[in-house]
Each structure stands twice: as C-alpha cells, then as structure tokens.
Amino acid sequence: MLASTLGASLLGATLRRFPRRQLSTLALLFPGVFYIGLFFAYPLAGVLGRSLFSPSLTLEHYGHLLAEPVYLQVVYLTFEVAFLVAGTCLLLGYPLAYVLSALRPRVAGLLLILVIVPHFTSTLVRTYAWIVVLGTEGLLNQALIALGLTSAPLKLLYNRTGVLIGMTYILLPYVVLTLFSVMRGIDHSLLQAAASLGASRHRTFWRVFFPLSLPGVVGGGLLVFIFALGFFITPALMGGPRETMVAMVIEQQVEVLFNWGFASALAVVLLALTLVGFFVYHRLLGFDRVFEAKP
Amino acid sequence: MRTSNGLVDHLRCGRLPLSRRQFLGGSLLAGVTAAAGALGAGLVRATPAHTQGKGRRVIVRALGGAYQAAEEKAIFKPFTEATGIEVVPVPATAAQVRAMVESGKVQLDVLDLAESTSQRLDEQGLLERIDYDRMRLTNSSDIQPHARRPTMVGNIYFATALAYNTEVFKPGSHPKSWAEFWDAERFPGPRTLQPLELEFALLADGAPMDRLYPLDVDRAFRSMDRIKKHVVKWWDTGAVSAQLLERREAVLGGIWNGRIQDLIDKGAPLAIEWNQAKRQLQFWSIVKGAPNRENAMRFIDFALQPKVQAALTRYIAYGPTNVQAFKFVRPEDAQKLPSEPEHFKRSFDEDARWWSENSARLTERWQAWLLKG
Numbered sequence A: 001m002l003a004s005t006l007g008a009s010l011l012g013a014t015l016r017r018f019p020r021r022q023l024s025t026l027a028l029l030f031p032g033v034f035y036i037g038l039f040f041a042y043p044l045a046g047v048l049g050r051s052l053f054s055p056s057l058t059l060e061h062y063g064h065l066l067a068e069p070v071y072l073q074v075v076y077l078t079f080e081v082a083f084l085v086a087g088t089c090l091l092l093g094y095p096l097a098y099v100l101s102a103l104r105p106r107v108a109g110l111l112l113i114l115v116i117v118p119h120f121t122s123t124l125v126r127t128y129a130w131i132v133v134l135g136t137e138g139l140l141n142q143a144l145i146a147l148g149l150t151s152a153p154l155k156l157l158y159n160r161t162g163v164l165i166g167m168t169y170i171l172l173p174y175v176v177l178t179l180f181s182v183m184r185g186i187d188h189s190l191l192q193a194a195a196s197l198g199a200s201r202h203r204t205f206w207r208v209f210f211p212l213s214l215p216g217v218v219g220g221g222l223l224v225f226i227f228a229l230g231f232f233i234t235p236a237l238m239g240g241p242r243e244t245m246v247a248m249v250i251e252q253q254v255e256v257l258f259n260w261g262f263a264s265a266l267a268v269v270l271l272a273l274t275l276v277g278f279f280v281y282h283r284l285l286g287f288d289r290v291f292e293a294k295p
Numbered sequence B: 001m002r003t004s005n006g007l008v009d010h011l012r013c014g015r016l017p018l019s020r021r022q023f024l025g026g027s028l029l030a031g032v033t034a035a036a037g038a039l040g041a042g043l044v045r046a047t048p049a050h051t052q053g054k055g056r057r058v059i060v061r062a063l064g065g066a067y068q069a070a071e072e073k074a075i076f077k078p079f080t081e082a083t084g085i086e087v088v089p090v091p092a093t094a095a096q097v098r099a100m101v102e103s104g105k106v107q108l109d110v111l112d113l114a115e116s117t118s119q120r121l122d123e124q125g126l127l128e129r130i131d132y133d134r135m136r137l138t139n140s141s142d143i144q145p146h147a148r149r150p151t152m153v154g155n156i157y158f159a160t161a162l163a164y165n166t167e168v169f170k171p172g173s174h175p176k177s178w179a180e181f182w183d184a185e186r187f188p189g190p191r192t193l194q195p196l197e198l199e200f201a202l203l204a205d206g207a208p209m210d211r212l213y214p215l216d217v218d219r220a221f222r223s224m225d226r227i228k229k230h231v232v233k234w235w236d237t238g239a240v241s242a243q244l245l246e247r248r249e250a251v252l253g254g255i256w257n258g259r260i261q262d263l264i265d266k267g268a269p270l271a272i273e274w275n276q277a278k279r280q281l282q283f284w285s286i287v288k289g290a291p292n293r294e295n296a297m298r299f300i301d302f303a304l305q306p307k308v309q310a311a312l313t314r315y316i317a318y319g320p321t322n323v324q325a326f327k328f329v330r331p332e333d334a335q336k337l338p339s340e341p342e343h344f345k346r347s348f349d350e351d352a353r354w355w356s357e358n359s360a361r362l363t364e365r366w367q368a369w370l371l372k373g
Helices: A002-017 A020-052 A060-067 A069-102 A105-120 A123-134 A139-146 A160-184 A188-196 A201-229 A233-238 A246-256 A260-285 A287-291 B006-015 B020-044 B065-083 B094-103 B115-123 B178-182 B198-204 B217-230 B238-246 B257-265 B293-303 B306-315 B323-328 B341-346 B352-371
Strands: B057-061 B086-090 B110-114 B152-165 B191-193 B231-234 B252-256 B270-286
Touching (some): A020 A260, A060 A069, A069 A160, A069 B352, A123 A160, A188 A201, B057 B293, B065 B086, B065 B293, B065 B306, B110 B293, B115 B152, B115 B270, B178 B217, B191 B238, B238 B252
Parallel strands (some): B057 B086, B057 B110, B191 B252
Antiparallel strands (some): B110 B270
C-alpha cells in the first residue's frame, strides 16, 4: 500500500518534470522498466537484504565468505571456467560467423536456423546427450578406438574438458549471432578498396575486416562470459570438483543447509565481481564499441 | 472462486521459486494426472475426484524415477480408489517448502523426504503435528518407535550399499567391505560415492561399525585422501549414481539399494554387497498450513498400513517401517530389502541427528577438501 502510493507520487513528480513531447518516450520505456523493476530489481533488493539481515543486521555472512578460502577459490574457478568457455566459443564461432556472413542472405538465414535449432531442446537433455557421447564407453571413444587413433579411452567427462565441451556447445550460438550481425554490417567496399590498393587477402582480413569485427568479438565474448558465470546444470553433471561453480555452492546453501543469508551473500558477491569486471572492461574498451554494431 | 484444475493451480506455482524445468514438469505431470484421473473416473463411475472442489485432493511431494512409479501403483491409485481423493504428485525441494510457508502460499500437503532434511524443516517449525490418535487404518504403535516422531513418521527404510559390476568382479571375488572398496590395487577401476560418506571412510580405516558416532572426522578425511583419486565422480542425485554404474563410468559405487535393484531388475550386470551398508529412513510429514490437511492426514494413515507398505516392496526394494507389514511381504521381495534379517545384522543405522548438527561445518570442510590437490 505504502509502496504503491509512494510509486504513484514519484511517477507524478517525474511526469511533471517532463515536457509533453518526452511523455511518449516515457510511455514507451515504461513496460520494460516496470518489468525489470518488478522481476529483477525488486527480487535482487530482497537478496541483498537477506544477505545483510539474516537474522538481523550483520556482516557475518560476508565475513565468513572472506574468512573461508574455499569460497573465494570457487569464485575464482567460476571466473576461470567462464573465461575459458568464452574463449573457446570465440575460437569456434568466429570462423563460422565469417563464412555465414559471406553467404547469400537466404542461405545464411537457413544455416543460422540450424545454429539456433538445438536451443529448442532443454539444456538438461542436451547435457545428458553429451554424457552418452563423451563417456568412457561412449560413441566418441568407441569411434576413436575403432579408428586406431587412441588405444585407451580418452577422459572427456567429469573434468575440465567435459565442462568446456558441454558449455561451449550450449553457448556457441550467442557468439555466432552477435558476430554475424556485426560482420554483416561491415562495409565491403572497404575490403575492395584494400584489395585494389594491392593488399593480399590475408592482409585485407587482418588489417581491415578483423578490426572492424572486433565489436562483435568483444560483445559476443562478454555475453557468453556473463551467461557462463551463472551456469549450474552442465558443470554439475559433466564436471569434477575443480569445476565447482558459485551457482552450485549457492544451491547447496539454499537446498541442503538452509543457510539463505549466506547463499544471498554469495550471490551478491558474484554479481558485484561481475559488475567490477564490466567497469574495467568499459574503461579499457568502452561499451559504446560493444553495443554499436556500426564499425 | 478457485478452480480444481490441477494445471491452473500449478500455474500459480509460477510465483514460487520453482525452476522453469521443475515448473513445467510439475504442471505437465499434474495435467497428465488430472487427465488420467478423469479418464479412470469416467470408466469405473467412481467418485469423479477431479470435478469436485479442491477438498478432494492431496498434493504430495514426488521424487520421480522408479520410486514414484512404485508409489503410484502401491499407494496413490489404491488411495484414490478407496477415498475418492485425488493424489497430485509434484516435484518440490525442501527450500521450496520453506519459501511456500514463509510467503504464506502453501501449495503442498504431504512431504516425502530423507530424515536429515525432514529434521531441518522441523527445526524451522515448518511441519504440522501428526495426529497419531486419529489414525484409523494404521495402528500407530506398530510403527518402529524411532520412526514415530511428533511431526514426521517413517515411511521407508533404504540403504546406501556397496554396488559392483559383475562383469568386472565375479561375485565371490568382489570387494566385500569398505576396506576392500578402498583397496584400489586389489580391486582396480573407477568408483563413485556420494559426498561426505565419512562413515564408509571410517569403516575402510578399520573403525568398528557399532561405534561410529560421533564420527572421528579427522580420521575420516585422512581415509578419504586415499580413495580420492579413484573416485571418478562424487554423485549428488540418485539418477547420476545409477547412470555412472549403468554406463560403466564406475565399476564400484556406494549407492541407494533401490536404485541398484532397479538396474539389476532391468538386466544390468550389477550386484549388491550388503555388508556394512548404511540404513537410512525416509519420512512422511505435513507442511505447516497445508491446504488439504485433513486429506494429508488420511493419506499418511492409508500409506502406513501393513498391506500398503508391503505392496510397495513389490515395485521397489525399500522396506516397511510398520512391523506388521512383513507378514505380507513376498519372500522374493523380502530378500532385497535393507531390513531383511541377514542384511540388517551386517549393516548400520545412520545417525541423522549427528548429521544435522554437523553438516554445515562438514559441507564446508568437504568442499575445501575436494578443491585441494
């Protein structure tokens, strides 16, 4: 009741400050802001509150998090895995997006659908499918042994390799789509100009195309990195102890130990570190480069 | 007015912190159950449970897998036939139960949870008292005394037992104790264990089975150091453990006996060594403020009857808590149960109270131990 009255008066005050012409802008913004406010900002404030007020105002949860090295270690592992996944996605996604962007729009569109279609199946199902493929007696190892490429089965599950394969597979489309849209926007007359001035194809690529595609690399990499930070299912099912992610520890604290205050503190720290990462990134590269596809 | 449609009710669950997968699974399950109920009711002209108000149903926490399938046959269906009350199984975790009670929107009546989890809910005051006096089908004094508590009542006995692959280890020359399970030279091959199996680590180190608690934690962790590199995966859900053994990612494991038995019954080359198995209890309880409290009480009363508990053993190898139930258990099912006399003698009871006092500290130590080296 109080909150809604407060909200209404706040809205009224805001509206009075805006000239009529900007009211339409405000109206357009409202649904999005309302949605994010209700389903993101409000619950997030709740999490923050829980981390500080369980049971009453205390810094105990944060203190504990810093005092026990295991939690910072898990945070470190989470960033390490997310970073490796983003890197692998870029390595695999860049050539794919490059080829796609050079095709005729209709063909490229069809192939892009193929990139996206696996996303219609749940992450859980696809993760289990990978377990069948990558197991000691799985399809891949059987094929490798039959071809004489290896004598003993490779260890592809319950370790870093397994998690990288599983997560890269799930996150790859985000990189491909981001890179594709940026590469599509590159003015091809610039490439022709470089070629007409005598640059080799190699040189044209590295001196003209690649720098122009960097916003896509930065944007796609960042997107995947952020997604990867919060991963749970894939590292839990395909990883080993050294792929313990913050989300898994949070789940344990929420479900098994009922320590919601500490779980909230972990969530807040993960978010805060992500924001710090953003800030550093912004100072180094600038977000305008990320979100502006124009070269 | 509230509708009795399961699907609609489950859409309301969307406000609770269910994951999308659980949420969809739950609504789908509820929808299917409602549809099946409607069909059954139409055929036998019994009480059409689904058309009546929400007073004609009871929402039960379901675990999925072989266990839920067994419950459907032995408990849910007979209960609906006897009372006209529809049983709606929904997946839910203890944390969701707590969130429901705290937000005042309880969408669940009966819980079916392991002892330590039930105890933790009870400590938070999230469970209703169980009216033993009002039980009409079950004689409450027949329930094993330590399974009969004010807010929770033992439902089944299960065990975490040593399972082995019979193609790798011929029965007879397989590991017969946790000490032999720990001996990777004599019995080579990848293993799987649940996190924090400190009792097994102590037994492997030669501690006597009847004097395990309070656990010597330091000694247990030192023993764990020796097995660590042979454990391919520390499993945390029953499904993962079964998959590891079925796909031969592990040839030895400490897993729930019902899960192994299910694989054995399906023809997997696996067997159980009952020596030094850890017996555990699963409990029924009623959520504080349950919307169908009366039905929940009737459900528990029904489920604890000797014949119903005995019927469950036909479908899954989890043993009864009602001492009268053994009269009705078929001999071929009895020998698969943790409470079978020979198995019983060679196994031990988990001390869930010790665990609920120590699990926060130990989980932290375990996590640190896993990450080192």
